[in-house]
Amino acid sequence: MPALVRMYIRHVLIGYAIAAVFVAALLLLNVGNLWHLVSTSPVGWIAAAMLFFANGIVFSGVQFAIAVMQMAEPEGKRGGGTRAPLATSRPAIATSAASDRTRQGRAAR
Numbered sequence: 001m002p003a004l005v006r007m008y009i010r011h012v013l014i015g016y017a018i019a020a021v022f023v024a025a026l027l028l029l030n031v032g033n034l035w036h037l038v039s040t041s042p043v044g045w046i047a048a049a050m051l052f053f054a055n056g057i058v059f060s061g062v063q064f065a066i067a068v069m070q071m072a073e074p075e076g077k078r079g080g081g082t083r084a085p086l087a088t089s090r091p092a093i094a095t096s097a098a099s100d101r102t103r104q105g106r107a108a109r
Contacts, residue, residue, distance in 0.1 A: 011067050015060025016052075022059070023052045 027035045027048065038044035 007067060008064060011064040012060040015058075015063040016056040018063065019052055019056035019059045022055055023048065026051070 027038060030036065038048050041047070
C-alpha cells in the first residue's frame with residue numbers, strides 16, 4: 001500500500017477516535033440535554049450515530065489536513081537572495097492618473 005494512502009487511513013482513524021471521545025463527552029456532560037433526548041427516544045441511537053459519523057468526517061478531515069501541512073519543508077531552509085532593500089541613487093518616478101489628465105488638459109489649451 002502506498003505511504004500516502006497508509007497515512008490517510010491512519011489519520012482518518014485518529015479523527016474518528018477524536019470524534020468518539022467528543023460525542024461521548026457531549027452525551028456524558030449532557031450538553032443541551034442531549035443525553036436525555038438520545039436515551040428517551042426509541043430512535044435516539046440513530047441521532048447518536050449520525051452525530052458520531054458527521055463529527056468523524058470533520059475531525060478526520062482536519063486531522064489529515066494538519067498532517068499534510070506538517071509535511072512542508074521548514075521555512076528557514078529556503079534558498080535564494082536576501083530580503084535586504086536595494087539602495088540606488090536614482091529617485092523613483094511615480095505618476096498618477098490625475099497628473100496625466102492635468103498634463104493632457106494643458107497640452108490641449
